[in-house]
Amino acid sequence: AQRVTQPEKLLSVFKGAPVELKCNYSYSGSPELFWYVQYSRQRLQLLLRHISRESIKGFTADLNKGETSFHLKKPFAQEEDSAMYYCPWGDKIIFGKGTRLHILP
Amino acid sequence: ETGVTQSPTHLIKTRGQQVTLRCSSQSGHNTVSWYQQALGQGPQFIFQYYREEENGRGNFPPRFSGLQFPNYSSELNVNALELDDSALYLCASSSGLATYEQYFGPGTRLTVT
Numbered sequence: 001a002q003r004v005t006q007p008e009k010l011l012s013v014f015k016g017a018p019v020e021l022k023c024n025y026s027y028s029g030s031p032e033l034f035w036y037v038q039y040s041r042q043r044l045q046l047l048l049r050h051i052s053r054e055s056i057k058g059f060t061a062d063l064n065k066g067e068t069s070f071h072l073k074k075p076f077a078q079e080e081d082s083a084m085y086y087c088p089w090g091d092k093i094i095f096g097k098g099t100r101l102h103i104l105p
Numbered sequence: 106e107t108g109v110t111q112s113p114t115h116l117i118k119t120r121g122q123q124v125t126l127r128c129s130s131q132s133g134h135n136t137v138s139w140y141q142q143a144l145g146q147g148p149q150f151i152f153q154y155y156r157e158e159e160n161g162r163g164n165f166p167p168r169f170s171g172l173q174f175p176n177y178s179s180e181l182n183v184n185a186l187e188l189d190d191s192a193l194y195l196c197a198s199s200s201g202l203a204t205y206e207q208y209f210g211p212g213t214r215l216t217v218t
Contacts, residue, residue, distance in 0.1 A: 043210065097147045
């Protein structure tokens with residue numbers, strides 16, 4: 001059975017510091033992985049998907065099959081990055097508990 | 106192009122009652138998924154509808170049921186409400202079964218007293 005975990009409930013990072021939000025998966029077959037973000041008082045929205053290999057708002061996520069991870073990274077955090085981040089999986093987009101990213105001034 | 110809309114915004118019901126929540130999909134989208142998001146939790150997948158037929162269901166009891174209409178709008182019905190049903194209910198629409206990008210609505214906040 002496929003499963004994805006985000007080990008951190010809360011991550012606090014200083015502005016300008018690098019960000020890494022962890023997402024680990026256990027899968028049989030090819031995983032379908034995404035990053036969704038929910039800013040305060042806004043709707044949940046897609047940030048990245050593993051097949052696109054693009055950078056959005058300075059964020060990137062690489063599928064690492066050896067480590068079975070899909071961590072979300074950004075080299076320099078900005079205050080507007082503060083939000084809830086989810087790493088859902090599967091064709092039904094199954095969400096876990098997410099990680100709250102708090103950017104400190 | 107209009108986004109996903111949900112109604113009502115807020116709702117208060119009494120335990121044992123029934124509730125219907127509505128969702129209007131984004132233009133051109135024929136797939137809708139419903140989620141329950143309890144306070145401090147991630148969205149929990151309830152079920153998905155594709156072209157008016159259920160296409161997958163999460164771990165929710167049968168008193169949670171849904172409908173998708175020919176215009177691809179959708180309803181979530183919950184019978185015999187329980188206190189634990191209090192949550193934000195989200196719907197998300199997408200195009201086809203390759204749900205790589207879902208567009209979420211603002212949600213309906215249901216409070217059961």
